[in-house]
Amino acid sequence: MIDEELLIQFGAEIRKVKKNEIIFEIGHFPNFYYQIKEGNVKMNNFTEDGKEFIQNIFIKGQSFGEPPLFIDEPYPANAVAVTKGKVLQINKLAFYEMLQQHPEVSLALNKSLARRLYYKSIMAPELSSQSPEKRLLKLLNYLKKREKEKGIEFVVDLSRQQLADLTGLRVETVIRSIKKIEKKGELQIRNGKIVLLF
Structure with missing residues (x-):
């Protein structure tokens, strides 16, 4: 979604992840913006009886875990690598600076977040079906x-x-x-x- 070269220009690092590796955990406070370079990542949490519920699965080019980054709240779910892959991660402060200097990126990110909210809205009635x-x-x-x-x-x-x-x-x-x-x-x-x- 965000051009990789731009992310790297602002200090993003490429993190290699193994299958089933936890990228961040529920309850932790966000320090990075994450975007998938290779592989798939799922956001999940578990019911009281231990059943996994997957919030979403993200693919190459998509970002994940941004909402808490903007409101300084803890993650409401875990992020786990579904496959081995690579994730771009950029420090929160450098990410904010990039958005201020490149408002077109901020607009594209808003569009992506709106698309996810839309998905949640259309899926919610079906999940109760x-x-x-x-x-x-x-x-x-x-x-x-x-x-x-x-x-x-x-x-x-x-x-x-x-x-x-x-x-x-x-x-x-x-x-x-x-x-x-x-x-x-x-x-x-x-x-x-x-x-x-x-």
Whole structure:
């Protein structure tokens, strides 16, 4: 999202992360702006009975964890590397200075945050829906739109467990629901991957 060279110009460092490495934890106060150079990162938290709930999964080029950075509040979720990868991180004060010197970057960041709020708004009613198929289709269509893949189909690069964690469903329910949606012709399963047609 933000040009990597600009971030580096203002002191950003490239941090290598391993799969399942915790980048920051719930309750900690933010010190950095983070942007993914390679790999995927999830924001998660856990219910009292230990069930993981994934807030979102971020991909190459996306930033994560910014809201607390702007309001000086602790993180409401953990950030964990889903895959090994690289993350650009820039100190909070240097990040603020960059935004002041480059207001166009600030505007682009606001747009990105607004898009995430919009996603939360459209997903909230679906998460309360009794229909697991509706929940899954809403999420899959959002992912397809977010990826903006060119071509005639979109391959979902998430496991059934990750889909369950993103929708608040049990993995068994996700598997059954995907089969039902496939029978309706709204998606296909190829080599174990979910494929949505454009």
